[in-house]
Amino acid sequence: KTQVEQSPQSLVVRQGENCVLQCNYSVTPDNHLRWFKQDTGKGLVSLTVLVHENDKTSNGRYSATLDKDAKHSTLHITATLLDDTATYICVVGDRGSALGRLHFGAGTQLIVIP
Amino acid sequence: EAAVTQSPRSKVAVTGGKVTLSCHQTNNHDYMYWYRQDTGHGLRLIHYSYVADSTEKGDIPDGYKASRPSQENFSLILELASLSQTAVYFCASSDPFNSGNTLYFGEGSRLIVV
Numbered sequence: 543k544t545q546v547e548q549s550p551q552s553l554v555v556r557q558g559e560n561c562v563l564q565c566n567y568s569v570t571p572d573n574h575l576r577w578f579k580q581d582t583g584k585g586l587v588s589l590t591v592l593v594h595e596n597d598k599t600s601n602g603r604y605s606a607t608l609d610k611d612a613k614h615s616t617l618h619i620t621a622t623l624l625d626d627t628a629t630y631i632c633v634v635g636d637r638g639s640a641l642g643r644l645h646f647g648a649g650t651q652l653i654v655i656p
Numbered sequence: 657e658a659a660v661t662q663s664p665r666s667k668v669a670v671t672g673g674k675v676t677l678s679c680h681q682t683n684n685h686d687y688m689y690w691y692r693q694d695t696g697h698g699l700r701l702i703h704y705s706y707v708a709d710s711t712e713k714g715d716i717p718d719g720y721k722a723s724r725p726s727q728e729n730f731s732l733i734l735e736l737a738s739l740s741q742t743a744v745y746f747c748a749s750s751d752p753f754n755s756g757n758t759l760y761f762g763e764g765s766r767l768i769v770v
Contacts, residue, residue: 544698546698576758583763583764584763584764585660585746585748585761585762585763585764586699586746586748586759586761587761588758588759591758631698631699643701643715644701644759645698646691646698646699646700647698648696648697648698649698
């Protein structure tokens with residue numbers, strides 16, 4: 543059973559618009575959650591990591607929240623650019639060490655159009 | 657900057673043939689991983705290694721072998737390639753005890769088995 547669910551599966555926005563990507567998970571324990579960006583034909587690049595209950599992070603136009611009680615995270619992208627076109631992947635780690643397992647979502651495909 | 661390079665970037669293999677995917681990292685990381693990515697699914701861990709000359713099974717090791725001859729190099733071996741092994745394969749490295757256990761990914765190796 544998939545333990546990390548992302549929505550929407552795909553999303554089309556116009557350049558300059560804001561968008562919100564969702565991640566719901568059932569991983570237990572949930573030590574940390576990380577968002578990755580994957581450009582087409584490329585590897586995954588880490589955007590941000592959230593660790594604590596009600597954590598909020600900001601990385602330029604990307605901001606993220608984590609609600610551990612609800613096992614839910616959001617990734618906000620403001621003022622989207624064409625280069626934001628990519629797949630965004632939510633990953634939940636069940637431990638804070640190398641002994642832990644990473645649980646990957648299937649990703650949200652974001653397409654930014656002019 | 658952290659770097660993980662994979663080769664080949666793409667390959668077409670015949671069913672029953674042997675395939676070797678190679679990965680080289682210059683991050684001085686002890687941990688290296690092989691994942692496969694299938695459309696509509698999250699990445700799944702095949703094998704990993706935390707020290708040279710030793711490998712560990714991940715979540716889906718059947719049909720795959722791994723080799724870690726040095727800290728920098730980690731190979732994934734398909735002795736008898738099958739149609740179901742058509743996928744994109746990603747290598748990653750990490751330093752769990754530093755840099756927030758961030759995974760650094762290669763750009764992927766697309767394998768098509770015919």
